Amino acid sequence: MLGKNGDRDNYTYPILVQACAIRASEFEGKQMHNHILKFGFGLDVYVQNTLINMYSVCENMRDARNVFDEMPVLDSVAWNSILAGYVRVGDVEQAKCIFGRMPERNTIASNSMIVLFGKRGCVGEAWRLFQELPQKDMVSWSALISCLEKNEMYEEALAVFVKMFANGIMVDEVVVVSVLSACATLSAAHTGKLIHGLVVKIGIESYVNLQNAFIHMYSSCGEIMAAHKLFNEAFNLDQISWNSMISGYLKCGLVEPAKTLFDSMPEKDVVSWSAMISGYAQHDRFSETLALFQEMQLCGIRPDETTLRFSRRRQKKGVSTWNALILGLAMNGLVEKSLEMFSEMKTCGVTPNEITFMGVIGACRHMGLVDEGRRHFDSMMQEHKIEPNVKHYGCMVDLLGRAGMLKEAEDLIESMPMTPDVATWGALLGACKKHGDHDRGERIGRKLIELDPNHDGFHVLLSNIVASKGDWNGVHEIRGIMMQHGVIKTPGCSMIEADGVVHEFLAGDKKHPRMKEIEVMLDEMAQKLKMEGYAPDTNEVSFDIDEEEKETALFRHSEKLAIAFGLIATSPPSPIRIIKNLRICNDCHMAAKFVSKAFGRDIVLRDRHRFHHFKQGSCSCNDYW
DNA sequence: TTAGGGTTAG
Structure with missing residues (x-):
């Protein structure tokens, strides 16, 4: 594409730069830019505009801005192009600044601003700008509709579309796709059908994207036959059409037709596989789920970039994520790792909450780390100003009890600022059984079955404690109490x-x-x-x-x-x-x-x-x- | 002859 400049002029370069923009190829675009400067075409407004656009499309706003700032004469295309770049990257400050500095506003710039407001959830501002716009064109209406749709105002989006149509504005496939998405979310099959009629009337029904949006809309509304008909009669289908049809069947509970279609697909991508796999799982067909998952791996299908991008998306781990990690590690016996994560969480500047401490004290409990558990328990109040609740106390009692410190555990219960719940007493009872303190165990067990006469576990534990003493009369007595209260032991x-x-x-x-x-x-x-x-x-x-x-x-x-x-x-x-x-x-x-x-x-x-x-x-x- | 709107599949 490059080479000697003999046959290049300021009409050819824009086309070449534009080609780079369409392919969003920043590397080639930069090469072209250097070439342009080298051969002295850098001062042509038309060339400069295409460069701004190319950099904007590549989301390289620094170079776009450099070209813009060096331009001796700025026309409306230059302003609109740089503004579009800032809108594309979502830079509200810069976009507002450029829009404010423009010597003359125009519909294209205002449309870009409506899009920006939509992206940022500023529906009110988008509305205002739209209303103040002296010349609204199809794109203005379309931008407003998609702004409403993006901000979950589906009814309003449909209403604006109706108004647009009533005002005699031309309708194209882009705006219809937006509107169909709203219909799908609202399950508005009737409106969807009316739009379908309209689309056929104006002759745009063969756009693949539109076909796909209709397949999705109909199956989301439960009109699977309509989706099926569309799919069967379509002239050109793409991968998305097939995948949409499969997930449409699954959405409507038609697992077999989905599988038949899946099997007959010309090409299965990661979306096809995961749609079918999750469809099986959703319909409780677990063996097929697992089998298909294995088959997918055997076919060498790996999660794609989008899958990874969507699942890695949580950039900053929130407190719940840390809690889940701390609890999960402790539950699986990786106690040290769990406590390590607690330190790391604090290093990352995430404030622990009461659930975090359930996890941390629970981790200590799993390994009998009494001192460490006590330290964390004390730090709750002293360092983090979190008042321990009955569960934290229960957890501490369990920690002490399991470690054989039965007296300390009982003293802690007595010192609790709130009424201990049965679970706390229950933890101590379990500890008594574990450490063979039959007398204390019997005393607490009898108290517990009074407190909670319907709890099967306490009766069983007490009965086991009494049995450990060889007191079979006592066992029969407790069995009698259970019968009396109608308590039945939960079978293992x-x-x-x-x-x-x-x-x-x-x-x-x-x-x-x-x-x-x-x-x-x-x-x-x-x-x-x-x-x-x-x-x-x-x-x-x-x-x-x-x-x-x-x-x-x-x-x-x-x-x-x-x-x-x-x-x-x-x-x-x-x-x-x-x-x-x-x-x-x-x-x-x-x-x-x-x-x-x-x-x-x-x-x-x-x-x-x-x-x-x-x-x-x-x-x-x-x-x- | 450069600048603005969309989504659909997991």
Whole structure:
């Protein structure tokens, strides 16, 4: 394109510069600019205007402004071009300044300002400018409509369009696309149809973008047949048409037609794949979701630039993001990392809130970091002026209790400025059970079942504590109280996903269709685990039965059934993933550790409180939970 | 013969 300047003149250069603008190619544009200066065409107004436009399109406002500032004579095109650049990059200050300095306002400049106001949410200013405009053209109306549409004033956008039409202003495909978007959001199928009629009448119906906007509008309004008809009869379709039709079917719950269309697509891009995958997920078809996701990866499809741009968009992490990170890490046993993130959060200048402290104290609790937890608890008030609430106290009681500091925990409860809730007492009760302080446990347990006579967990804990003392009469007494109050123990339930189906196991469950295989696997587990040195922790069983029966009962806990099934029905290297409704019991925790080693399978178990990652004989919670 | 309006797919 460059070369000797023999055949270039100030009519050719603008065309070349313009070509760079259309391709938004700043590099080539700069080369052209240098060339122009070198051969002495830099003072031509027409050439200069195209340079301003080229830099503006490339959003390089510094160079655009340099050209503008050096121009000896400024015509309206120069003013409009530099203004358009500032509007494009959203620089309100500079745009207002240029608009104010213009020797003569014109419709094009005002239209740009309406667009800018629309971008910035200044609907009032856009309206005012529009109304004051002596000569409104099609673009003025269109800019106002899109300003309203962008600011979620869909009804108003439609009303302005109606007025535009009534005033005899010409309507083109650009403004109709805007209006159709409003119809889609409002589910205004009737208006959409009227517009469709209008579009056909004025003969612009074959624009692909318009076709796509209609497909989207009809399927958003639930008029899938109309969308389908349009799609089938269209002369030219592009990738967006196909993707719109697929997501239209999915939006209307038509998964099969969506899949048929997906399969017959000439070319599938990342949008097609993700539309179909999320469509499956939305309609609870999980095995297909996973299968398609795998297939997508096998096809080598990766998230595109747009996907990345949309998901990376949160530039400054807010307090909720930090909270989620702190809580999530702690829950998965990465306590140090979690506390590290808390420090980093403060370094980044984000102010912690009360939820942050739930996460931080919770992190300390997961690892028994009593001193550190106390320090954070004290700093809440002293440094951050956050009054601890009942949950923070509960968390501290739990931290102390789990660490075996039962007296300190009880003293803290007594010193609370508010009435302790049952969860706080419950935490202490759990700690008493864990550390074998049966007397304190019984005293607190009896108090708790009075406070909350319908809570099954407290009765069960108390009954277990009493059973640990060997006081079977006491156990029967508590069972009696439960019966009296109609309290039923929530059965332990473990869930595991295999091949897209969720399987549920209750303790002692025999209903699973593959129960025979599970039984065989349970026997194999028992043998292997014993060889590895596993000894059942029969303290967990609170029935007045003999030791051998206790072992059998232990081996029918829902977690173990789920693990056995996981060993049969899933294959490595994927971990066995289990969700349990209650806290995992000691014996199952130990058994899971042994299984992870003896069978070489990782197990990820989420219980009521946290995640346990079992790997090669140990757990991420370091046996502290 | 340079300057202004749009969106549709995840």
